[in-house]
Each structure stands twice: as structure tokens, then as C-alpha cells.
Amino acid sequence: MGDDLYSFSLTTFSPSGKLVQIEYALARVNAGSTSLAVKAKNGVVLATEKKLPPLMDEASISKVSMITENIGMVYSGMGPDSRVLVRKGRKKAQAYFRTYKEHISTAALVKELASIMQEFTQSGGVRPFGVSLLIAGFDDSGPHLYQVDPSGSYWAWKASAIGKNMVNAKTFLEKRYNDDLELEDAIHTAILTLKEGFEGEMNENNIELAIVDDKRKVRVLTPAQVKDYIGEIQ
Amino acid sequence: MSILEYNGGAVVAMVGKDCVGIASDLRFGIQAQTISGTQPKIYKIHDKCLIGLAGLATDNQTVFEKIRFRTNIYRLKEEREIRPKTLSNVLSMMLYEKRFGPYFVEPVIMGLDGPDEKPFISAMDLIGAPLLAEDFVLAGSSASEALYGVCESLYRPNLEADELFEVLGQCILSAVDRDAISGWGGVVHIMTKEGITSRYLKGRQD
Numbered sequence: 001m002g003d004d005l006y007s008f009s010l011t012t013f014s015p016s017g018k019l020v021q022i023e024y025a026l027a028r029v030n031a032g033s034t035s036l037a038v039k040a041k042n043g044v045v046l047a048t049e050k051k052l053p054p055l056m057d058e059a060s061i062s063k064v065s066m067i068t069e070n071i072g073m074v075y076s077g078m079g080p081d082s083r084v085l086v087r088k089g090r091k092k093a094q095a096y097f098r099t100y101k102e103h104i105s106t107a108a109l110v111k112e113l114a115s116i117m118q119e120f121t122q123s124g125g126v127r128p129f130g131v132s133l134l135i136a137g138f139d140d141s142g143p144h145l146y147q148v149d150p151s152g153s154y155w156a157w158k159a160s161a162i163g164k165n166m167v168n169a170k171t172f173l174e175k176r177y178n179d180d181l182e183l184e185d186a187i188h189t190a191i192l193t194l195k196e197g198f199e200g201e202m203n204e205n206n207i208e209l210a211i212v213d214d215k216r217k218v219r220v221l222t223p224a225q226v227k228d229y230i231g232e233i234q
Numbered sequence: 235m236s237i238l239e240y241n242g243g244a245v246v247a248m249v250g251k252d253c254v255g256i257a258s259d260l261r262f263g264i265q266a267q268t269i270s271g272t273q274p275k276i277y278k279i280h281d282k283c284l285i286g287l288a289g290l291a292t293d294n295q296t297v298f299e300k301i302r303f304r305t306n307i308y309r310l311k312e313e314r315e316i317r318p319k320t321l322s323n324v325l326s327m328m329l330y331e332k333r334f335g336p337y338f339v340e341p342v343i344m345g346l347d348g349p350d351e352k353p354f355i356s357a358m359d360l361i362g363a364p365l366l367a368e369d370f371v372l373a374g375s376s377a378s379e380a381l382y383g384v385c386e387s388l389y390r391p392n393l394e395a396d397e398l399f400e401v402l403g404q405c406i407l408s409a410v411d412r413d414a415i416s417g418w419g420g421v422v423h424i425m426t427k428e429g430i431t432s433r434y435l436k437g438r439q440d
Binding site for chain 1: 311312317319320323324327
């Protein structure tokens, strides 16, 4: 009998036509640390702040996750929620491969994840995911970058930012972006953008960088590699 | 009497030089009685993929309708046509799902696969065990022995489209003449990068 109390959907429309739970989920995302991504001609770069308390073992924590060999993602918002989506995304990708013996395209995987996130805005007894995702992949139709929000909306971007500093970061990216960027330029642009809104000193231990290049493999850069790139922009 | 021999029928597919062909007989019968001599067993999935289904006629129709459903949804979702190789895998999964109560069909898939339009043929048994061959594949319980013999003899690699038509035509006609429940003419489809050419063959109407 107590179960009946939670069998309705928590996302019900307000008189102004909003779904307030989704608004609140977005607020949670905007309180999370900044993540951004830039698409180049020959790949995509994902970058995120990784500010951890001094005693936390930063080597064990990774905000960037691999969904398939050639599709990676980063989040802003609640880490545990993002882990659930990573697992579901990986399973969907493998199920696709089992049926078609073809690797899932970035667009198809994004649609699946967005569909899952939307389900959680229209089902009983659940709440929306408290994350926005930036999904980067390289497949037969080239490099791709997508953003997925708690509502389940998704967009393809040339460059985008989510989280705390997204407004300034996006303005910065708009000025700096051009369609002829190579991956190396994109990495520099990403680091510079992250630096703009960074509180305190940015170094190889408090940011995380990952790339998907035309070899179609997601690679999280090692702290040493990140240090080199940071050095290059100074 | 085996269920796969209830309606009879024969399908064969062959690879040529930058082309593929598929042929089937035209008989639709119920055991000894012939109902129609104008029933081909080959269906078009899209311009670069054809599928032939031998076996129980009712299951052929159902399996084709299921495939058409899957490929139409695929086309809408992926915004492109399904590759013949992918379709082969999908069909294999579909048939294995019914492992302990199978569809009595023996599919043959042919097409030009991928952006390079490479000739592709495959066949499978009624529970989805795939067979990927480089030369020819065939299906049809009662006509298969004769078909294997004549295909093995007449096939050469790198046949041009016209030669492929001749070889396929001769194979299907001579093989079904050895089988009481297949025949009543034949149809041959030859697929090249330019398109599909279909020709109906007049055979012994017995």
C-alpha cells in the first residue's frame, strides 16, 4: 500500500508548462564542475575539471568514460548517475553489435542514451538523471560531438561546455572556434577555455583530457601528456 | 516426408566479377500438386540486396514480412540502407531465436556490400547457422544435390554479368529438371553497380 504513494510520475507539468524536476536536475548540472568538448576536422577532444580534496587519490578517479572503443563521454553533475548511464550505454552498444555485427554509430548510441534519460522523466517512482553528457565519437561518418541533457534532449555541437562555467566557456569557444581546427589546435583551445574559468592554478592533476582521433580509439591522456599540452599553451 | 520438402523449390546465388546473381524456380505446389508456375522465391530488400527463401512457403512469406519490418525500421533509424552482410547477421539471430520451434526456411542472401560494393553472398540453415562463401550458395532440400553438382561443374570465378546469367540460368534449369517438386521455369536476377537485370526463363512445365 505504501508503494502507491510513489507510483505516479514525479515529473508532472506545472501551470507554466515546465517540468520542474527537469529544471532542478539542470540546476544540479550547473552546480557541477565544468566539462567541455571541441570537435576538430580529424577528431574530438573532451576536457573536464577534476577538482578533488587534497587527500583523494586522483589517479583512481576518471570523469571520462569509454562507451565503446571509439565513443567516449564526459559528464557534469552527479557522478553516480553518470556511472549508471555509462553502464546502460555500454550494454546498448554491445547489444547492437550482437544483432548487427556492426559497431554502433555515435548518433545511434546518443539516441539510445537520450531515450533512456527521457524515460526517467515520464515513469513512475523515478527521478531524472542529474547529469548532462558530452559524447564524442569517431565512426564511418567522421568525428561527432553530442550533448545530452537530463530531459533527454540532444544536440550535435561543434564545441560545447556544460557545468558551472558553461556560459563563459561557450562565449570563449564561440570566439575561438573555426571549422578548420586540427585536433592539436582543438586540444589547445580546450585547455585555454578550461583555464579561463578555473579557480586557482590549473595543472595536470586537476584536469582530465581525452581524445578520439581518426584511429577511432578513445584515449585518456596521461598526466605527463596533459602537462606537455599545458606547457605548450603558455 | 520432410517439412522442408512440402512445397519444394530451389534458390542459388553466385558471385561474378563486380556482380552477383541469384536465381530461383517458379513452382508453387503442395506435395505432388502444382498450384502455380509463376511464384518466384526471391524478394528485393533494396537496390543492393536481394534475398531468396526456399523451404515451407508459409514460413517464407512470414520470414520475409519480418525481414521487411526490420529493414524498414533500420532504414528509418539509421538513415541508410542495411548492408547485405548486416542483414545476414540479423536473419541469423532472428532464426536462432526460434531454435526450438523454427521457421522452416532456408534463406539465401546476395548483394553488393559496403561503400566498395563488394559482391556478397550468404546462406543459412533453418536455425541460422551462417555460410559465407566466395563462389556460390544454394538452398532447396530436394533440388540441392543436383544443384551442387551442376554449380560445381559450371562455376568459374570472375564471370562477367552476361556469363553469370548464362551459368545461373543453366544451373537452375538443369537442377530442377532432376527434381519432381521444383521447376516450372525460373527467374534470374543479375546485380551490378548499375542496377538489377531480371530475366524469366522458360523451362519444362512439368
